Amino acid sequence: MLVQGARVLVAGGSSGVGLGTAKACARQGCKHVVLVARGSERLDKARAQVAALGVRCDVLATDLTQAGAIEALEEFTDKIMGGVDLLVCNVANGEFRDFNATSDDDLQAAWTCTALVAYRLAKTFVPPMRERGRGHVAIVNSPVRATPYFAVGYKVSRTALFGVAEALRSNLEGSGVGLTYAEPPRISDSGYFDTNAGVLDQLPPMFRSPRFAFLWQTSDEAGRMVARAIANNRYWATTFLVGLLVLLAPFLPMPLLRFMLGDPVRKIATPASAGGSS
Ligand SMILES: NC(=O)c1ccc[n+]([C@@H]2O[C@H](COP(=O)([O-])OP(=O)(O)OC[C@H]3O[C@@H](n4cnc5c(N)ncnc54)[C@H](OP(=O)(O)O)[C@@H]3O)[C@@H](O)[C@H]2O)c1
Numbered sequence: 001m002l003v004q005g006a007r008v009l010v011a012g013g014s015s016g017v018g019l020g021t022a023k024a025c026a027r028q029g030c031k032h033v034v035l036v037a038r039g040s041e042r043l044d045k046a047r048a049q050v051a052a053l054g055v056r057c058d059v060l061a062t063d064l065t066q067a068g069a070i071e072a073l074e075e076f077t078d079k080i081m082g083g084v085d086l087l088v089c090n091v092a093n094g095e096f097r098d099f100n101a102t103s104d105d106d107l108q109a110a111w112t113c114t115a116l117v118a119y120r121l122a123k124t125f126v127p128p129m130r131e132r133g134r135g136h137v138a139i140v141n142s143p144v145r146a147t148p149y150f151a152v153g154y155k156v157s158r159t160a161l162f163g164v165a166e167a168l169r170s171n172l173e174g175s176g177v178g179l180t181y182a183e184p185p186r187i188s189d190s191g192y193f194d195t196n197a198g199v200l201d202q203l204p205p206m207f208r209s210p211r212f213a214f215l216w217q218t219s220d221e222a223g224r225m226v227a228r229a230i231a232n233n234r235y236w237a238t239t240f241l242v243g244l245l246v247l248l249a250p251f252l253p254m255p256l257l258r259f260m261l262g263d264p265v266r267k268i269a270t271p272a273s274a275g276g277s278s
Contacts, residue, residue: 001085030086087126088140139165139181185242
């Protein structure tokens with residue numbers, strides 16, 4: 001899609017890939033950006049960064065998992081910029097816990113915050129795009145969804161998010177509304193590790209150890225990657241090596257994957273010390 005002149009809504013836009021994408025869209029000359037997240041402090045800092053690029057930016061502090069929040073967001077975007085041409089879904093959280101330390105509520109919360117929110121955002125903002133016969137949706141996910149990994153809430157939520165993207169891809173065919181699905185590598189300056197305590201220590205070595213930093217991206221680099229895919233109407237947005245891992249993972253034997261991803265399961269606290277079992 002032509003990002004120049006577009007009205008952009010970034011759900012989960014106060015940090016990480018969401019903010020990076022908002023800034024990349026501003027650099028491509030979009031008309032107006034709305035950023036949504038829960039925390040006002042980070043939102044205000046993010047607004048200043050986008051505005052510094054010469055694009056009008058407004059923010060809404062709300063928890064998108066709460067009833068009525070997406071309806072209120074629709075009202076806000078209608079009022080403040082008259083609609084949405086590009087929807088970016090980057091809303092996510094969730095700690096990394098093994099089966100023994102994951103309660104039903106943990107799993108439900110991770111799923112709600114990612115897949116259910118993306119599904120509801122698409123249901124709300126795609127129909128007007130479809131009516132106009134133009135627009136674009138971008139969904140940001142994690143490549144960890146495609147690899148064997150201990151964190152069951154994280155895996156289930158990201159696999160479900162992939163399902164939302166794939167279903168939407170088929171649903172949007174021929175509508176004039178484009179779709180981009182992004183799986184970035186580790187984001188070196190993401191807000192995720194501040195919001196979700198302890199997650200950084202439980203990442204596989206290739207996402208945690210500075211030895212592998214040559215594989216990582218900054219939020220700005222990931223945002224540019226996503227914005228390039230949007231501008232080129234491309235579905236898949238990832239790096240070459242992450243894409244290769246994702247494609248090959250189902251065919252690779254576990255010992256090789258353990259060698260590549262490490263074995264974070266050994267580092268996990270026991271259910272009693274984690275205090276989150278059900
Ligand atoms: N970080 C990495 O290294 C990395 C690598 C590859 C893929 N990914 C995946 O990419 C996605 C985005 O990651 P990121 O690094 O951009 O994370 P991030 O910096 O934490 O961004 C997530 C955004 O969502 C917002 N958010 C969280 N819960 C919300 C809620 N209930 N309602 C409204 N907003 C909410 C956060 O702000 P508030 O907390 O203030 O609400 C923040 O703006 C995730 O699925 C992640 O797993 C991350």
